[in-house]
Amino acid sequence: MDDLITEAWDARDVILGGLLQTLSISALAIVLGTLLGVLVGVALVYGAWPLRLAARAYADVMRGTPVLVLVLAAFYMPAVLGLHLQPFAAGVLALTLFCGAHIGELIRGALGSIPRGQTEAAKAVGLTFFGVLAHVLLPQALRSLLPPWINTCVEMVKASTLLSVIGVGELLLRTQEIIGRNFMTLQFYLLVGALYLVVNFAIEQAGKALERRVAFR
Amino acid sequence: MPSAETSAPARPLLAIRGLRKSFGATEILKGVDLDVRQGEVVSIIGSSGSGKTTLLRCVNLLEEFQGGEVLLDGEPVGYREQAGRRLRLKDRDLARQRAQTGMVFQSFNLFPHLSAAGNVMLGLRKVKGMGKAEARAVAERWLARVGLAERADHAPSQLSGGQQQRVAIARALAMEPKLVLLDEITSALDPELVGEVLATVKALAGEGATLLLVTHEMRFARDVSNTVVFMEKGLVAERGPPGDLFGNPRHPRLIEFLRGTRDH
16 A cells, blocks of 8 residues: 555656546547537537538447547548647547537437427517527527536546547556556556546536536526 | 507508418418508407417418518518519528517417526517616516516516416517517416416507407407407408407308307
8 A cells, every 4th residue: 555655656747647638638528529519419400401411420420430449530540631630639539529429419309309489489589590599499408418418528538548549648548657667557547447436526516516506497 | 659549550560461371281371361550459369270370470470471471560571572583581581570579479488597587688688789787677677567576587487377478478578569469378377367467468458559469268359459350261251340240240150159159
């Protein structure tokens, strides 16, 4: 136990750096993926058919592909086209595309469950399509979306570990490097597992607090 | 709102001419003509399926229609002519025209994520571009007029059906529309809540608001309207002052209809 504390203390900068990397990858993927997801969801529900078809194809392909494959594809495929993405950028791109497809489906479901009368009442007040969307439909959709969205956030944190295969120095890769030096395999995997647990637990608690705040009274 | 006495323009505020509307192969409106003058209260009665609600929805551009025209204050709504072709207006123009008419729905359709005041303020802020404080003041004034000053910060789910419908009336009226459309606004209410909503509408009518309403409340139609219109199978079958229509109905279907409504 003393060994673990000493070793962990010595490696604290590495671990903290990995943790920060994991958090920034996840945050970027969640924010960008959510923005993308809103566009995809709106396209799926209200888009003219070519747009709807494109959004549908995108969502189905992304959701049907393992995230690891997406990560590898985002890293190696742009190179074929002469575009060189850094591992970090490629990884964030892969997770964003994956996240966007999932959130897009969530938004589609949430928008579809809002009664038609809401749109009609909003139109009757004189709002344009985008006004209806921004002030009436999305605020309602986002509320019912919150629990599955939190779930997706947690999934993104876990999926960020896959970026270790393309050499992004996130928490898991950094931990593996430490283990490579001190061979304290079990101890450090337990430690890093606990760190992921803390992050995800914090996200879930923040989500619950947010849910309470925005719930319909 | 100007009353019927102070301004009596020659042309009607709302003119519906030969309005035709089909859902697929089923023709719902078969050439409806109807005028509503400024300050007038017109009630549409008729059995379900006669096209009453569809007519209101066409006026507020919630439905497209295939023939005829609807003129609000002389302006054709919903469509424009270009090189002899009839084209649906763009979203922005439709929105601008819809803002000139208010609509109150059978099922209230309040926005559940906003308070009572928030419901009234949304259009004031996002359509009329009012500042927050001004919109709030207008909303409070209208909520007070429908007797809900104390409920401004309540969520729709905390209000009774009758209260929700009165908020919906305030939401429509606060926009100062030229014309207010009321679509069976008491049909979804418990019987004991109908009175408060009808009293609110009656007060508005007394203040000179121009109302076009669809109702199943025959007593109310008789009390509040200047003109009653009986629709049957997608056409206006009879129209006239409430005294004539209820007291001396001529159309055989109207006689039958009125006998049916008296039974319950």
